[in-house]
Amino acid sequence: MSAFPVELKGVSTRFGRQWVHKGIDLAVPAGEVVALVGGSGSGKTTLLRQMVGLLTPDEGELRVFGEPLFSGSRQMQLARRRRFGMLFQHGALFSAFNVFDNIAFPLREFGVVDEGLLRDLVLLKLAMVELEPEVARRMPAELSGGMVKRVALARALALEPELLLLDEPTAGLDPDLSAAFVALIRSLHQALGLTVILVTHDLDTLAALATRVAVLSAGRILAFGTLDDIMNVQDPFIERFFHGIRSQAALARGQGAG
Amino acid sequence: MTQSIRPLPAIRIDAGGDGVQVLLSGDWTLRLLCPLPPDIQQQLDLAPSDAGWSLAGVTRLDSFGALLLWRRWGRRRPLQLDLPVALEPVLARAEALPADALPLEPGYRFLDGTAQLGRGVYAIARHVLGFVILVGHIVIGLGGLLRQRERWPLREISANFYKVGVRAMPVTALVGFLIGVVMSYLSALQLRAFGADVFIVNILGLGIIRELGPVLVSVLVAGRSGSAMTAQLGVMRVTEEIDALTAMGISRHVRLVLPKVVALTLAMPLLTLWGSAVAIFGGMVSANLQLDLSFDFFLNALPRAVPAANLVIGLSKGAVFGLLIALVACYFGLRVRPNTESLSANTTASVVASITVVILVDAVFAIATRSFGLPYR
Known part of the structure; x- marks a missing residue:
């Protein structure tokens, strides 16, 4: 595996006339949990969507596993895509499939044909996200918000990805559920040796999960380092984001949990 | 491709003095094992049931590889198993899986057809x-x-x-x-x-x-x-x-x-x-x-x-x-x-x-x- 699963060099993006990103340089080291933070509208999710190829940057270069995302033959592109999994903010489960088929879908597409093995694989993924086997029969519409996220995570993990991208993993979960979900991602990260990139607003999640933090502001990466490094950077945005009274309390809670 | 430098999965059956040993090596992962290479399938089938298994040469094992082996072993550990400590949790997850957690849905029977007709009539009434x-x-x-x-x-x-x-x-x-x-x-x-x-x-x-x-x-x-x-x-x-x-x-x-x-x-x-x-x-x-x-x-x-x-x-x-x-x-x-x-x-x-x-x-x-x-x- 390359040392940097995701590398961005001078990535710039604009919507209409407005530049969202102006030359972003970022190299995500393998095995780390990197959190992208920034004010709303700073283009965090845009950046994440560019990494999986849903959007293309207007300028600059984006490498995934050491190669540009859209390079090589169709087969190679497909193989590259199957090395990462993405958890969408609202789960993006296929509402016409039940939970079992949602998780089995990428495996079937990949070519797993043995139904017995497929069943075991799906149940194993469900167990990994701490869900009961009975959940497999339910439709996405019958799941609670926390369960949707877990099933979506199981689906993202179906193809044994090396890189996991999480868009607001704890948004819309109550503090209890969100702490449990964070613990789940942490244990999976340790067990599977994944590289994780997440976008979050939630400082609790950030403090408990991230080993590195990248701060996006005014279209650039303002700072990239461990949370302690970031806290020592003198900058008005970081000041406001991390040093408010509420933020301090959240960080203390998160680090205590970690 | 960075992928190609990963060691390919391999299997060798070794009939030594103290019983048959099955030696596995390389990456036993979804990406390299699906579809299952025919020579590996053949060797897996050939291994006798009382063989000892050595996973010492395995560089990576994911849940797909673990389940494949687990199913081959008939859902129990072989009597002789040499498993590196690093791979233990992966196998443990497969092991924790109940065998009949999700029974298959019963097939379609005559009575189901009648029930379906009845449901259709009720549906019209409901409409x-x-x-x-x-x-x-x-x-x-x-x-x-x-x-x-x-x-x-x-x-x-x-x-x-x-x-x-x-x-x-x-x-x-x-x-x-x-x-x-x-x-x-x-x-x-x-x-x-x-x-x-x-x-x-x-x-x-x-x-x-x-x-x-x-x-x-x-x-x-x-x-x-x-x-x-x-x-x-x-x-x-x-x-x-x-x-x-x-x-x-x-x-x-x-x-x-x-x-x-x-x-x-x-x-x-x-x-x-x-x-x-x-x-x-x-x-x-x-x-x-x-x-x-x-x-x-x-x-x-x-x-x-x-x-x-x-x-x-x-x-x-x-x-x-x-x-x-x-x-x-x-x-x-x-x-x-x-x-x-x-x-x-x-x-x-x-x-x-x-x-x-x-x-x-x-x-x-x-x-x-x-x-x-x-x-x-």
Whole structure:
């Protein structure tokens, strides 16, 4: 595996006339949990969507596993895509499939044909996200918000990805559920040796999960380092984001949990 | 490719002094094992059941590889297993999996067929009941509006009228014109054989104004506007917009359904008039070219061949069909549950049901109006 699963060099993006990103340089080291933070509208999710190829940057270069995302033959592109999994903010489960088929879908597409093995694989993924086997029969519409996220995570993990991208993993979960979900991602990260990139607003999640933090502001990466490094950077945005009274309390809670 | 430098999975069966040893090496991962290379499959099958297994050479093991081995071992650890500590948790996860956690669903039996039929009958009954309830809600809403004149959703009615009426004019005209031409052309071939050329006016006039115009326009509108209404209400349901309206204390029936129903009931007679007129024009052009009937003659003969009652029947049919299409479309739109499958099923059901209802009601109309407007009896 390359040392940097995701590398961005001078990535710039604009919507209409407005530049969202102006030359972003970022190299995500393998095995780390990197959190992208920034004010709303700073283009965090845009950046994440560019990494999986849903959007293309207007300028600059984006490498995934050491190669540009859209390079090589169709087969190679497909193989590259199957090395990462993405958890969408609202789960993006296929509402016409039940939970079992949602998780089995990428495996079937990949070519797993043995139904017995497929069943075991799906149940194993469900167990990994701490869900009961009975959940497999339910439709996405019958799941609670926390369960949707877990099933979506199981689906993202179906193809044994090396890189996991999480868009607001704890948004819309109550503090209890969100702490449990964070613990789940942490244990999976340790067990599977994944590289994780997440976008979050939630400082609790950030403090408990991230080993590195990248701060996006005014279209650039303002700072990239461990949370302690970031806290020592003198900058008005970081000041406001991390040093408010509420933020301090959240960080203390998160680090205590970690 | 960075991937190609990973060590390929390999298996070797070693019949040494102290029993058979199966030695595994390389990456035992989904990416390299799916589809399973035939030589590995063969060796896996060959290994005797009492063999000792050594995973010491395995560089990576993911849950796919672990499950593959676990299933090969018959869901228990071999007596002799050399497993590196690093791989222990991966195998432990496979081990923790209950063998029969999710029994297969039973197959289809005769009794299930009977139950399905019964469910179908109940479903029809439920649809009828639901439709009556919807109509009831609309009537109650109308009752409320009669007391508060200023609350009529006039802007919504006007917007819907534009959408279902004005925007449907081009397609109605195109289809109407072509149908008129085709009918006139085919009838002319037959009529000329009997020397009864002039009766083309009767055939076209009666056929289109009384019957074909309203039905044709209804089918078009059901496909075009009915499906759009169902889909729109359905998506509003999925995105919880309807719930948001209810939470604000605004009746969905007054604000969403009523404008659609009123707009389509008003627009359909006009569309029918427009569609029939264009169809007759198409027939007139075709008759002119094929039978040399002049436009003047055609227009003079038309009122004599088609009593005015037919126009009233045609336009009232249009209004009734419009009312029914809108009601059916809204009924199915409000039934959508928040998933894509339900949206597509209800949109299909809406179009099929509204066209069926239109044709059924058309038959009722034909019987009920049999003593009006027919010149030669």
